[in-house]
Amino acid sequence: MIKVVARRLALLAPILLGVVAIVFAAVRLIPGDPATVILGERATEAAKAALRHDLGLDRPIAVQFAGYLGGLVQGDLGRSLSTGNPVLYEVAARFPATLELALAALALAMLIGVPLGLYAAVRRNSWIDQLATGASLVGVSMPIFWLGLVLMLVFSAQMRVLPLSGRLDLASEVAPLTGLYLLDTLLRGDLPAFRSAALHLALPALTLATVPLAVVGRMTRAAMLEVLGQDYIRTARAKGAGEHRVNWKHALRNAAIPIVTVSGLQAGTLLSGAVITETIFSWPGIGGLAVGAVFSRDFPLLQGCVLVFALTFVLVNLLTDLAYQILDPRLRA
C-alpha cells in the first residue's frame, strides 16, 4: 500500500508540470489583452503599454514561463492582476468554502444514494424501485439553477427558515482555523454561529447534492443487481445467512468498487468548484473565483485555480485507489 502511495505521489510532479505548461499556454490563447480588460473603456495606449510591462506581459512567453516556474518551486504563484493580492492568498481564502460545500453535498449523496440504490435493487421492479429510478432520472436532468431558486423561494421567501446566501450570519465573526465554518464554530464552541453556518450550508448543499445523489443511487442499484445474481450470493442464502446480512455484507462489499469509482469522480468535480451553485447562493468558493479570473484575464489567478483543481483531482484519484485496495484484497499486491 505504501509503495502505491509513494509511486502515485512521485507521479504528481510530472503531472503538475504538464498541467502548468498546458494552462500557461491556454490562458494566453484566450483572445483579449488583460491590460484592456483591466483598464476597460478608459484605456490609453501609454497606460496599456505601461501596464503590460508592469505585468511582464511584454516579455517572450518562454521567459514568462521560466519566471513562473521559478516562482512556483518557491511556493510563489504570483499576484492576482485584479486584486493585487498573492494568488496563494486568494486561493487559500476561497478553497475551504468549496471544500465544505463539496463534502456536505457528497455526504448527502452517499448517505441517501447508497441505501436508496441498494433498496431499489433488492426490491427490483417494486413501486419503490420505480420511484427511485424515476426520481434519480429527474435528479440527473434537473437544471440546478432552477432547483436552487425554487428551494430559495420555498425555504427562505415563504417559510423563512433558511437564509438565502452567504456562509454565516453577517453579525458573526469566526476567526478561521480550518476555514470550514461548521468545524471552526464547533472547535470554538460557538453554538449560535455553528447553527448559522449549518443553516447557510443547507440549501446550497442540497442543491449541489442532487446530481451526485442520483448518479450514486443509480450506480449502486446497477452494481447491486449484478452482484445479487451471482452464485456466491445464492450460496450465502443457502447457508442460511439472513437477508440483511446478505445484502449489506456479502453483496454491498462487492458492489462497492463501481460505487467508489463514481463517488470519486463526483468528488473531483464538486471540488473543482460548483460554479452554478456557488453563483446562485453567492457561496464564496473557488469555482466563482476561477470564472471571474477568466473574464478579467487574470492569468496568474487562473493558473493558480487550475493548479489547485489538478492537485485535487490527483489526490481524490489517489484516495479512490486506496479505497479499492481496502475493498478488494486481490489488489493488494
Next chain:
Amino acid sequence: MVFAKSKDANRLDPADVTDGESSAVTENIFDGLLRFRDQSTEIEPALALSWHLSADRRTYTFKLRPGVKFHDETPCDAAAVKFSFDRQRKPLEGQLMEYWQSFFSAVGPVDALDPLTVRVQLLRPDATFLPKLAMFSMGIVSPTAARKWGADFSRHPVGTGPFRFVSWKPNEKIVLEANPDHWAGRPRLDRVIFKPVLENSVRLLELEVGSVAGEAGVMGMDGLNPDDLQRVLANPELRLLSQPGLNVGYLALNTTRPPLTDRRVRQALNLALDRQNLVKAFFADGKLGVVARNPMPPLLWGYAHDVADYPHDPDRARRLLAEAGYPGGLKLEVWAMPVARPYMPLGLKIGEVIQADLRKVGIDAEVVTHEWATYLDKMGNGDHAAALIGWVGDYGDPDNFLYTFFHSSNARKGSASNYAFYRNPRVDALLDAAREAPDPARRAALYREVQHIVHEDASWVPLFHARQMAILRKGVRGYALQPTGSKLFAGVWLQ
C-alpha cells in the same frame, strides 16, 4: 446597515482602485483634499480647508484642516498628503495606480511647506485638476499603515474617513464601523456591511425577505433586473431612488470607414433610429434611462440645452442617403456589446432593434459581436464601422466626456477612446482651450460650442443616459444617489 452589491470589491487601496465596487467601499474609509458636494458635481473642501492658485496657474497651495487623525491615531498632515501623492508615482509589485497614470500626468513636485500647508506644482495648467482631486483615487492614506503593509495595504486600508475598516472576508462581507472622531462628526450608523450577492434576482429576493432566522438582513442594494422594476414599485416595504447618472451609451460611427466618412450618411443614421422606442423597450419607458441628445449627460454643467435633437424621420434619412449616393441603400456592420452595462443593458437586443430601424431606410445592417475584451481591443483599433459602446464619467467635468470622445489625440489606432476616430482641428482647439481656461463660465461656453459642432458632424448617434438607482428598505433614511455613483453612508440612519 447591510448593503448588497453585485460583486465584491477588488482592492481597498483608494489609489489602486479601478472598479466601482471597490470605490463604493473606499469612499467611506478615506477623505480627499476635496470632495463633491452632496448630490452635485461641484467641489467643496474636505481635508483641505482652502486653496490658492498661482498667477501662472501652475501652483496650487492647500491649507489643511487642523487636528485630523487617521484611524490608526497618526496625524493627517502635509507630510501625509505628500506621501499619498508620491506613492502613486512608483507602484509596488501588485499595484497598478491606474488613475494616477490616466489623470494626473500633469502633476509635478509636491511639497509639505509646513505641517498644514501643501504645495502642488503642475507641469502645465490643468483646469480639471481640482475636480480630479475629489475623485476617490485621491483619498489620503495613513503613511504609517501604507509603509507597514506595502502592496497589502489594499487589504488593510487606513484613512481619515467617516468609517473605519474592520474586516474583509473575500466574497462574503466587508465590515466598516463608525469613526467617532471624524472631522464632520460621528456617522449615525454603527456599522456598514457590504455583502456581495451575485445574482440580481436573488439580491432583490434578499432585500424583500429582509431578516431570516433572526439574522441581519439586507437593507439596501443596487443592480436591478429591468423586469423586476414593477415588483419593487409595488412593494410598500421598499423605496426606489433613481436619477440620470454620469454616463452615456451611444452608437459610435467610425468616420474613417466608408460609407461613414460621409456626414450625410451619419446624419441619416441619426434620423433613422427611433430612440424613444428604444428607451421605451429597454429602459422601462424612461424609468431606467432617458434619450441622450448630447455626448454628455444633462446633469453636468456646460450641457448644451439648445442643441436641436435629430428627430425620428425615416423619410429624411432616405433622402440624405440618396443625396450621398446610396439611393438603393447600403450594407453596414453594427457591433453590439456582449456585456450588460447600465447604459447598454441588452447590447445584442438593442442591436437587433437598431437593425430593424435601419432596414426601414434601406440600410442592410448585420449585427456582429465579439467577446468583451476582444470587442474593446478591436474598437480601439478602429476595426468597427458602427458600434455600440458607452462611458461612465469619473469626475464631474465635461472634459472627462468631450476630450475623451472627440479630441484627435484620442483617435490613435490601437488605443482610441475616440471611437468615431473623429478629427476636427476646430474641436481640438476648443477642447485644449477649455482645459486651460481658468473661468468656469468661459469653459462652459467652449464645451457648448463643441457639442454643437459634433452634433452637426454626427460622428455618433447618442442613445441613452441610464438612471442610476438604489433600492432601500423603508426604514433606511438619509441615503442619496450621487451623480458620480458614490455610495456614501456618513449621513444614513435607520428608523
